[in-house]
Amino acid sequence: MKLLDNGEKMRPVLGAFAGDKNAAMSSAKVKGIEFTRTTRM
Numbered sequence: 001m002k003l004l005d006n007g008e009k010m011r012p013v014l015g016a017f018a019g020d021k022n023a024a025m026s027s028a029k030v031k032g033i034e035f036t037r038t039t040r041m
Helices: 007-018
Strands: none
């Protein structure tokens, strides 16, 4: 969860989504990446 922005806050939502039978029909496509910091976390 630490690689996802606000990952710990999103944990309940992602858990509920993962248990949904329609989740397999969902998808996402990354169109770009924006670096908002010049240093690593």
